[in-house]
Amino acid sequence: MGAVPVKRAQDSAKKGTGSISIFRLLNEKLPSNEEHEIKTSTQSDNNITCLIKGHGTKFITEVKCGDKIQIVIDGSAVGMKVTKIEDDLTIHAECPDVSFDFDKTKFSISYKIFLRVDQKDVYEMVLAKLAMGGAIGIFPEGGSHDRTDLLPLKVGVALIAYSALEKDGLNVPIVPVGLNYFRGHRFRGRVIVEFGKPTNVDPSTLGDFSKGGHTKRKVCNECLSRIEDNMRGVIVSTPDYESLQLIHTARRLYKNQALSTLEKQDLSRRFAEGYKQLLLRTQGKPPSEWLELQNRIKAYQKELNELGLRDYQVPGLTSEEKETDVDVVLRGLRLPYRIAEILLLLLLAFIPSLFLNLPVGLIARIYANRRREKALAASSVKVKGMDVMLSEKVLLSIVMVPSLWMLYGMILYFYSNLDGPAIALSISSFPLFSYMGIVTTEAGMVGLKDLKPLLVRLLPSTRQRLLLLPIMRINLQIDLREFIRKIGPTLGDVYTEKYLDWAKFQKNHRITAKSDKND
Numbered sequence: 009m010g011a012v013p014v015k016r017a018q019d020s021a022k023k024g025t026g027s028i029s030i031f032r033l034l035n036e037k038l039p040s041n042e043e044h045e046i047k048t049s050t051q052s053d054n055n056i057t058c059l060i061k062g063h064g065t066k067f068i069t070e071v072k073c074g075d076k077i078q079i080v081i082d083g084s085a086v087g088m089k090v091t092k093i094e095d096d097l098t099i100h101a102e103c104p105d106v107s108f109d110f111d112k113t114k115f116s117i118s119y120k121i122f123l124r125v126d127q128k129d130v131y132e133m134v135l136a137k138l139a140m141g142g143a144i145g146i147f148p149e150g151g152s153h154d155r156t157d158l159l160p161l162k163v164g165v166a167l168i169a170y171s172a173l174e175k176d177g178l179n180v181p182i183v184p185v186g187l188n189y190f191r192g193h194r195f196r197g198r199v200i201v202e203f204g205k206p207t208n209v210d211p212s213t214l215g216d217f218s219k220g221g222h223t224k225r226k227v228c229n230e231c232l233s234r235i236e237d238n239m240r241g242v243i244v245s246t247p248d249y250e251s252l253q254l255i256h257t258a259r260r261l262y263k264n265q266a267l268s269t270l271e272k273q274d275l276s277r278r279f280a281e282g283y284k285q286l287l288l289r290t291q292g293k294p295p296s297e298w299l300e301l302q303n304r305i306k307a308y309q310k311e312l313n314e315l316g317l318r319d320y321q322v323p324g325l326t327s328e329e330k331e332t333d334v335d336v337v338l339r340g341l342r343l344p345y346r347i348a349e350i351l352l353l354l355l356l357a358f359i360p361s362l363f364l365n366l367p368v369g370l371i372a373r374i375y376a377n378r379r380r381e382k383a384l385a386a387s388s389v390k391v392k393g394m395d396v397m398l399s400e401k402v403l404l405s406i407v408m409v410p411s412l413w414m415l416y417g418m419i420l421y422f423y424s425n426l427d428g429p430a431i432a433l434s435i436s437s438f439p440l441f442s443y444m445g446i447v448t449t450e451a452g453m454v455g456l457k458d459l460k461p462l463l464v465r466l467l468p469s470t471r472q473r474l475l476l477l478p479i480m481r482i483n484l485q486i487d488l489r490e491f492i493r494k495i496g497p498t499l500g501d502v503y504t505e506k507y508l509d510w511a512k513f514q515k516n517h518r519i520t521a522k523s524d525k526n527d
Contacts, residue, residue, distance in 0.1 A: 186242025
């Protein structure tokens, strides 16, 4: 299919023997009987040289220079490149200058070993494709995950761009592609694919890249920063899932009129950035006015979830007191009509779905969930491991679906009176029947969702809650818009600019944050 095979270090990761303690080489005391201090600090670029002391480890046989030692601190994975091996219990490594507490690494912690992978052949194949005018799709985070923000980018994409310029004189455009999933772990889930403005390497920095060492790392890191800015311009990043759900609910409440997909994405990003700025300015302690509003939004979403409704359905829940006799009659007729329509759709989908789709769907769900649990146990960056489920379902279905068709064909051949052409026609019709079952079932499920408000309204226990929902929504809209009008001007371009260049915005935000950190 034209793909370039890549072997990743994490694919062959193994658990290291024993446990380790990590010490920063900056006047850091060694453990136990080694009381002398190390006076040298070899901090360079964005790396810190660390001393790793093992407890029951076998560094000489298990680790080589260039391999990486990975630990997990506060839920985040940190990789350290091995630079020197002294004995089975002592090695030196380069540690990224990340903001975790080294005091937490002085105690025995478990670790993984990532063997060094030589990607020379991969880079040559990639550069050859680019030289022929081809395009390469790359996931610069280095793997899949289900977090709501970007992981640190790997340097490979910058190396490819600079190498293409150095070797072939090609200043290849690097186009950011945002993948925003909605129920991405399920079949027929939705995804919004958004393309941002391309970025290129600065030709004037090619000399620094060719020098290697410190200058090469510097220009590659600057390139990665610009790529990350552009990537953040095509996704909606939040601290966690709860914040993401809060932002989507607030966005739906804020705007009444129908929005295009791009307008929804833009507004969601504005809410996400505004929310992060609010937390940053208040040092994680937003004003009580917002906390109260936030709790009301959560309560509204919880009420929707309990009633099985969507936000777009709430405005249609008109009060019974305002209904005329004609409205009551029409509402009474609408329910049996919708039920009949849904039953017809489900009946049409029953036979093809039961025999062609249901067996594969059930087995794929069980298999994918087991693979998810395995991937989650082996990963230090996944939250729930939902990112692997659909991939595993698709891979299994690619094998199971045609196998199931062939099984039915064999059953028809050995246990029916059909002749060869009739059996061949039946087998060749399976793809069409399977697709018809999927489409019809999907239409039926949409109808069930729209039917639910009518069914729920018949229950006396929930009727009053349904009547209060539109009032709750209107009051939330009024208060949310008032709060945004109040704090909006303090948020700058996120509020004032009608059309926002998100890549430029992220770049300015990064520079400002870096300047504040240095101050």
